[in-house]
Amino acid sequence: xxPRLLSSKLTPAQRRLYSxxxxxxxxxxxxxxxxxxTLFSHARPLVLGMPxxxxxxxxxxxxxxxxxxxxxxxxxxxxxxxxxxxxSF
Amino acid sequence: xxxxxRLVFGSRGGLLLSSNWIVVLAVTLGYLGxxxxxxxxxxxxxxxxxxxxxxxxxxxxxxxxxxxxxASIFSAFAFLGGPGWAYSRGAAAFYILSYGTIGLVxxxxxxxxxxxxxxxxxxVTQAELLSHRYQSKVLSAALAVISLIAFLPxxxxxxxxxxxxxxxxxxxxxxxxAGAAIAYGVVLIYVFRSGVMGVAWTNTxxxxxxxxxxxxxxxxxxxxxYGGVGAMFERLAETVPEMLRAPGLGAxxxxxxxxxxxxxxxISVLGFSIWPHYFMKIFTARSERTLKRTVVxxxxxxxxxxxxxxIGFAGILSYPGVEPSDAILPTILMSLDLPAVVIGLFCAGAxxxxxxxxxxxxxxxxxxxxxxxxxxxxxxxxTASQQTRLIRILVVVISGVAYYFAVMSKISLVALLLLSxxxxxxxxxxxxxxxxxxxSTRPGILAGLAAGCVVTTLWNLMPQLQWxxxxxxxxxxxxxxxxxxxxxxxxxxxxxxxxxQFVVD
Numbered sequence: 001x002x003p004r005l006l007s008s009k010l011t012p013a014q015r016r017l018y019s020x021x022x023x024x025x026x027x028x029x030x031x032x033x034x035x036x037x038t039l040f041s042h043a044r045p046l047v048l049g050m051p052x053x054x055x056x057x058x059x060x061x062x063x064x065x066x067x068x069x070x071x072x073x074x075x076x077x078x079x080x081x082x083x084x085x086x087x088s089f
Numbered sequence: 090x091x092x093x094x095r096l097v098f099g100s101r102g103g104l105l106l107s108s109n110w111i112v113v114l115a116v117t118l119g120y121l122g123x124x125x126x127x128x129x130x131x132x133x134x135x136x137x138x139x140x141x142x143x144x145x146x147x148x149x150x151x152x153x154x155x156x157x158x159x160a161s162i163f164s165a166f167a168f169l170g171g172p173g174w175a176y177s178r179g180a181a182a183f184y185i186l187s188y189g190t191i192g193l194v195x196x197x198x199x200x201x202x203x204x205x206x207x208x209x210x211x212x213v214t215q216a217e218l219l220s221h222r223y224q225s226k227v228l229s230a231a232l233a234v235i236s237l238i239a240f241l242p243x244x245x246x247x248x249x250x251x252x253x254x255x256x257x258x259x260x261x262x263x264x265x266x267a268g269a270a271i272a273y274g275v276v277l278i279y280v281f282r283s284g285v286m287g288v289a290w291t292n293t294x295x296x297x298x299x300x301x302x303x304x305x306x307x308x309x310x311x312x313x314x315y316g317g318v319g320a321m322f323e324r325l326a327e328t329v330p331e332m333l334r335a336p337g338l339g340a341x342x343x344x345x346x347x348x349x350x351x352x353x354x355x356i357s358v359l360g361f362s363i364w365p366h367y368f369m370k371i372f373t374a375r376s377e378r379t380l381k382r383t384v385v386x387x388x389x390x391x392x393x394x395x396x397x398x399x400i401g402f403a404g405i406l407s408y409p410g411v412e413p414s415d416a417i418l419p420t421i422l423m424s425l426d427l428p429a430v431v432i433g434l435f436c437a438g439a440x441x442x443x444x445x446x447x448x449x450x451x452x453x454x455x456x457x458x459x460x461x462x463x464x465x466x467x468x469x470x471x472t473a474s475q476q477t478r479l480i481r482i483l484v485v486v487i488s489g490v491a492y493y494f495a496v497m498s499k500i501s502l503v504a505l506l507l508l509s510x511x512x513x514x515x516x517x518x519x520x521x522x523x524x525x526x527x528x529s530t531r532p533g534i535l536a537g538l539a540a541g542c543v544v545t546t547l548w549n550l551m552p553q554l555q556w557x558x559x560x561x562x563x564x565x566x567x568x569x570x571x572x573x574x575x576x577x578x579x580x581x582x583x584x585x586x587x588x589x590q591f592v593v594d
Contacts, residue, residue: 004525033350046319049318054186060187
């Protein structure tokens, strides 16, 4: 009856991978709010024509996209799933 | 979506219209005609019952699902309020970019499980899943009521946005009430006829159109006014650097608080994946891979917000003092002496943004009222065709009510909107508990939800409880989780065999 975030059907290696991804997204979340965001909230320097802060947010967006995309491609290649079940569809 | 934004539609003060309004109207009506055609065509193959009308026979592919999610989020707010926020509040508008970055990521993890349960038990709405897990009709009805409280002001704003756009580009020749009626007449017809498939395919069309328009305007306007995006931000960094860094400005024009900025992101991130009209699209996915691929590529839609915000920044130095700030994009467009066709395309794009959100809302509202409220409380024996018929009737009724509030009633629903975002976020802990915490019980969930909603309401009604402008929903979430855990642990656990069908093990 304990709370469980990841399926017990996962191998230890899979469990480590999914845990790391979850931690990564929690860190992204924290990076967008106070107090972490105060470290990056500057108008200058302009990067790619954008204020530094906007560039920072765009970088977080692209970073999250790439991490999730890699996970998706890895799942496709290995046939794994974050939540394996007999009745997958 | 996210934090409620007030779209104030007032006078068109000083807008110049040098273009031929008949051309503008023709382009707009052309777009509406195409939307209607696509909407009607799309529903011809699905089955007649709720599985077809509400969940598209669980057969939606990647492209359609991608656009349905992308376009339902970009409401009338995207073309009016988004630039308006950047224009009047600077970097405060970046919170919208922030929450979209990770807002949909939870779906990657719980989405496949939710979709599988949907197939197994025949769920097509969020409340069906949760009320079945907790064996509670009260929970089903409560979630239906929360959804409707949240949907109505949101839908009303979309209609007002549509009426406003029509009015502005025809120089007032088409009044707000008529513009809203024309746009939402089209929505009503295709939602009535085609259900979720009408929403899906029109959103695909509308989404593509919005993306092209946003990028074109977002890059063209800074170039036209400043010689480029970099040059624009260079000027802004010199003159108003506080507009380019968080937390930006508050509604009063002073620097916003970090509490206000951060909590807007927190509530929006938690609410994002759980908005009922959004959540129920999980049940439409053809396969687990389709669903996950949609989540993965969702941020590519989010990037589209960046040029939208450029438009607002472009107005700061070149068009000072525009009121209301939501009028900044139409103001710039009208002043640039653009060809009538371009103005018409803008009008169509803004309508697309309004309609692609409005259609999903009105469709979900009808489905939820029938499936989660009426059927559960009064008529458990309804047949599939009776349900679809009643959903269609309610789609008409709900559109009528929203239309009344949008153009006839003097009552402002903005206060309700503020409340609703806080309410929706309260569903997030319920969903987590349903799927990840076997020990959670029916009384615990109900107590948590009640505590969350009561605290959110209190903090909304009593500004003296406010601290650092932290969103009332955050305090509600705290009360929600404490009450849910405490009451769950004090009540006997639910039947493990039943719970085992839902939770991760």
